[in-house]
Every structure is written in C-alpha cells, then in structure tokens.
Amino acid sequence: MRIFSIAPSTPFLLCLTDAIMDGRLLGGWERSGPFWLSDVSIIVPTQRARQGLAEAFARHPDFTGLLPDIRTFGGDEADEEPFLPPFDAPALPHAASSLQRRLVLSRLVAQWAQSERGRLAFSTPPTAAEIFSMAESLGQLIDDLTIEEKTPADIRALGEDMAQDLGEYWQQTLEFLDIALAAWPALLRHDDRADMATLRRIRLDRQAAAAQYLYRDRPVIAAGSTGSIPATARLLAAIAKLPRGAVVLPGLDLAMTPATHEALLDPESNPHGHPQYGLAHLLRQFGAGVGQVTELCDGTDSRTSIVNHALALTRETARWAGQRPAPSAIETAFAGVSIIRARNEDEEGRAVAVAARAALERGQSVGIVTPDRNLARRIAAELKRFGIHADDAAGAPLFQSPAARWRAKFSTSLPAAATPSIFLPCCATRRHCWAASGQKWFVSPIWSILDCCADNDRRQASPG
Template sequence: MERMSARRPRDGKQRLFSIPPGTPFLPAFARALLEGRLVEGFPGNPSDPLALANATIYVPTRRAARALRSILVDINPAKGLSAKAVSGFAFGNASEKKSAILPTIKPLGDVDEDAAFFNAGSSGVFDINPPIGTAERLLLLARLIRPWRESLPSHVRALFGVDDVSVPATTSDAIWLARDLAGLMDQVETDGAKWSELATIAPEDLADWWQVTLGFLNIVTNLWPDILAERKLSNPAAHRNDLIWSEVKRLRTHPPAGPVIVAGSTGSIPATAELISAIAELPNGAVVLPGLDRDLDDAAWQLLASATDNPSTYGHPQFGLRKLLDAMQTLREDVEHLDDMPASKRLRERVVSEALRPAETTDAWGKLDMEADSLHAAAQTIDLIEAANERGGGAGRRSRLARCDQ
C-alpha cells in the first residue's frame, strides 16, 4: 500500500503530554480530558450530554479501552464526583437520571475495516487484501516445509557431515516449524524490517551454517509471497499495518472535525508510531505519553538515541519513548507533564529514574544532591518482587520488579 512520507503542515505547537509513572494513568487521563487540559475548548460544557460525543480516543489495548469507558461512566462531569453508572454508553448520577454519549474509544492497531469504508479519504482500504486465516496459513506453510530437507543443495547437506538432516521428520514437525515461521513473519512485518537484509548479518564463523537458515527462510522470502498473491490474501501483521497506514493517510488528508487523542502508547510498532505522529499534527489532536522521564540528564537521554552503537540501550524503559519523540521530531522539553502528585511521589519518581540510569552514566550517582533521609523516605513505598526469569509474570512466579504503592 502507498505510504505518505510528507507531513501535514502544523498550524501550531503539538499537544504532547505525559502522566507521571506514580499516577494511575487512565483516571488521570480522564480527569485531564474532562477538565479541558488536553484540547483547547474541549469538552466545553462537560455537563452537556453530547460534550464528548465527537471525540476519538486511541488506547493501546482492548482492555484499556474497556477500563477507560468504565472510568468515564463513573465520573459525573457536572459535579466531579464518583457516581453509579447509568448504562454502558453513558455517565452520570443515577439518582438524577443523567446520561451522555461517550467518545469513540479504539484500541491502537485495531482499525475497524468495515467502518473505514464509510469514512472520507479511506478509499485505500478497498485495495488491501484480507488476512489469511491462522489454520490455512499453518497448513500451507507446513506443506512447503515438509519437503525442505530434500531440496537442500549438496554443499549445504555436506555441512551436516555423516548425520542426515532429520527435520522435519513428520507432518507434526512441519506444523510446529510452520507455527514458528508464521510468528517470525509477523514479527518482521510488525517491525517494518526487510527480509533482504538477512543475507548480510551472519558473522564469518557462522557463514556456512547461515546458508542453512537462509535456505529455510527462502520459504517466506520467495515462495510464500507468490502463494499470498495467488490467493489475494496478506499476512495478518501486514494487513494490520496496511490498515493503520490507511488511517494515517485519512487523518492527514481529511482531518476530522472533532478531537483525536492517543493515550498510553509508546509507539513501539513503526506503523503505530506514524499514526501517533499523524494525530499529534492534527489541529485538534493530542498525545498523552505514559511516564516520560523528566529527571534523566541530557547525557543519559542522548545515550538512548545511540542504540546502533550501544545495543544495551534497547532494554532501557525510556528507549521506546525516546525513539517515538525522535520520529515525531519533538524534544522532551516540549512535553507537558500532567503533574498532580504530592512531593513524596515526585521524589520517588526521581529516585526510580536514577536507579534505572544507563550504566554508562552511573558516575553521576556520585553527584546526587539527595540527602540520605530523603532517599530513605522515597524508598519506603517501594517493594522488590523477585521473578524466576526476565519475562516474569504468571501465578506463583517471583518477579524482580520494583512495585511502587500508589
């Protein structure tokens, strides 16, 4: 699908915000929205039942969308108090029978393909091939994988010495390999990477064995695209990316009249980052980031931009946000912090920032101007939860994560 590289001219400064990590994100976002802090002149009179109706809000997941709807339902815009929900699409005080239409809340990347047909500027949706089904993809890939070992060139088979190539030995093996191969395809397409770059990344001492891998991946680089083209289908990740790019094009060519806000995303997927950029450029657009570090010094912040020279920075919690701001051509100083936290939580935020400082700049710890009592006080509400592995999670597992009580 054709992608737009030209940016729509900005009429003014982008509306970029961040909610501190010690503050519950969605409740703080809902308050800022209703108080008119995100988009000038919106929502106007919050007691108007149609005040929020023409707004569109993007959040990272379906779960976040459900949670935000519930929070908006529970907020009485007239009194600013908690109230019982009147219905799933309204908010208000149940005793007063008030109700109102909620904004449109969408998960990022979950573009409504059917609704897009009726939007101005979405004609490109008609050119997007539908995604292939999960079972159909696995079976087709397994059919390509099954004869793979017989098709290996003799010089590649010689690398195995006296041992015969035994994988895949059965159809079951082929299906398992197909599942992994499908996951790899989705990851590569989600990240916007190019299969053509695979041939250049192998170290010299692995060059021969790398040919085995390249031979196997020939299934997706050469054979699989022809199968998709013949069936007029696309991979699920590519289909999602194309829908997002179609939405980007629509927003830039036909800006909606109502506010468009994206909240809580770090833009880790390139297509999503471009959608966030497009929303930030809208006259009524706003972006609310989750926990942008405002305490990290310039030296450490600049280090996060050098991931090519220093791969360790990929693991820093702020790497994704730094990459997103760079893609938006925006400085960290341009982001407004929706800061309603007490001094104790503000101090804790600074301590956590220092604890997560990139290793190359930890010499700055010796220059901290915090007193021991302040550090001790900031750590009082932080617990250490140990995990069995880097991913953590799961019942009964222990995770090495700092948990900050609200």
C-alpha cells in the same frame, strides 16, 4: 504540537479521563450541553484499554451518559470510516489465520527437511513437534519483518560481512529462511490473502491518511502508545499535527536532560534495550524534545525517580555515588514493596495468590504481571480455591482446555499398539452417562474426532 506524559506512578486511565473531562486535552473545545463528550475521539492501544477507559468515564462524577468515540490503533476493519482518502485504495485482502499459516509453514518445513539440502542441515530427521516449533518461529519472523517494515534483503545483508566465516551454515540458514521470505509470501499473493500484521499496518496508514479529513478541528487524543511500530508512529505524528490533536505518552522521564536524550539516540551507546529509547526515538520523529512535553497529572513519586536513576545509561552510572538518596528516602520510596524468596514454583504461585486475595479483601484492585505462562496458570488455579476468577489477558492455550485435557487422558488410556479399529468400541461409550458427565458440550469435540476415525475405519474394513 501538544505532547503530554503520564508518570508510571499515576493511574493512566483515571488521569486521562480527568484531563479530558476538565478540558486540559481538548484545546479549548466547547464543553457545554449534554453531548459535548461525543465530539471527542480517543485512540488507545488495545481493546482492554478501550473497555477500561469507557468504565473510567462511566464512573466519573461529571459523566452525562454519552461516551466519546474510543478506538484502537489499527482496529478492526469494521471501525474504518467509509468514503475517506485514499479514495482509490483497493479493498483489503482476506486475512490468513495464524493456524492456517502455521500448518502451511509446517508442511513447507517438512518438505525442506526431507530434501537433499535439508538433510544436510539436521543431524537427525526433525520430529513433528520440532517441525511445528520451527514453523512457529518462522511465523514470528514474518510478523517481525512486517511490523518493522524490513525486507528479505535486510535479512540477507546481516551475514554479508561474515559470509566467509559462516560459510555453508549461513547458506543453509538462508535457504531455510526462504520458506518465510519467499515461499509464504508467494502463497499469500496467489490466494489474495495477507497476514494479520500486514493488514494492521495498512489500516494504521489509512487512519493516518484520513485523520485530517475525519477529525478536522475536533479534539482527537492518541494515548498510551510508545510508537515502537513504525506505522503507529506515523499515525501519532499525523494526530499531533491536527489543530486539536494531542498525544499522551506513557511514562516518559521528564527529568531526562537533552544530553541524555541525545545519548539515547546514539547507536554507539547501545540504547536499544533502554525503556526510554522508544519514546526518545518517537520524539525525534516528531521533531520535539523532552522540554516540549508536559506532565498531564501533577505528582512526584520518589520510587519513580530512584528507578529512573537505576536505569541510567552506562556513561552516567559514574554519577550514582553522588545521586544516591538517603536510606530513609529509599525506605519511604519502597514502602509496601515485598520480595518473596520462594523455594519452588508451587510456593511462589501460592504466595502470589494469597497476597492478591488479601488485597482484594481490602477493596483494592490487583494486577499480576509475569512472563512465565506456567506460573500465571498456577496462580489462577490457586485463586480459584478462594473463589476468585483471574481474567488472564493471554487467554488459555488449546491443550489446557477441558476438552483437550480429557482427550489427552483418554488417549493415554489406549493400548500402546492402538489401531483405528480400537476407536470403534470407544465410540459405543459416547451415550454413557458417566462419559458425558451431564455436559454434552464438554466431550462433543472429542466424539466428533472419534466418529471421523470410526467412519474411516469402516471404509477401510469394507470390501472393494
């Protein structure tokens, strides 16, 4: 079993590319001839990582022009190999889209809210926005249960010890959750459909079952995954057992002692939020320890060491006084790190955008990480002022699209007591050059909606 790790301070894809090109991850595989790289299979977590790895290979000086087989964990159905075990596996059901699920769950939530039991759960009837929000939360619960491979019985078991204290409130909660735990699965079975999370889990298990037949003794490398999803962990374990299989972990703390490793797996230490918990749990599933993991690219980074000490478990924080580095070492480790104290979000977004622009002018690459979607959009808007397009991995929500913004402005301009007949004169303006702005694609979705409203208004107005 060959397990490697790449430190957080090391560029992951570049290190992975170098280790493959020089043979460190290939287990002695022959690297002669112009097409040897095509025999190597690499599995990465996301499509973005897949594209970035392909670009890293293309820039490598020893690249001969033929890429390795780069896949993603639980990728699209088109990526699956045909005629592989299990041979008698049934065809995958059709995927239920997230929009379809949200609309169906919203209808079920609305029906439950109007029932006798549902009215007792709300002080006031929920609005449409609240219903959609509850449906979104139920959808997230469905995905979480599927990914963690938990059942409705596990949810009901959570409140068994507190059932007497929670009383009627807990029963109302369970009845509400039955929409996601019982009603939605029944609809999926009736329509022969499945959630995307379920299909991904099935594909991961099929990848794990077919690994030994698909790759045999060829090099296969699983890189960048922490194995936090049980199905992904099973695939990683299957790859690690192959003759030339290798698993490359992201950012495992190799300075961690065996005692710390065991403490991370002790529920009494409450380690689940620790950044090393998932990797420690994965090593336990492999039956391996930290000492069996090899650093793939040499290089020490004092900042990483300080951060690892700062994230020590509670029982080890008493050692901080003796582990504190010298002030000069701290200054060296955090050279180039700046802290911005912005007075408001506008100033914060502008400061980040200016810093990104300055780095790009120096020929550096820039990555911006934030959980605040509003701040991310603000930074992207500021960067556009400099002619810089930010590739946002999260995409843009529908209500932020140009057509949706135009529709919102159009709707707010209507009278407060607007009726369907108000749309008829509005539709007459669709051919106006100012309304189209020379870009028919911009307003065509809006005009399609208006046309439907107008047709409906005509039918209501027609006699008989």
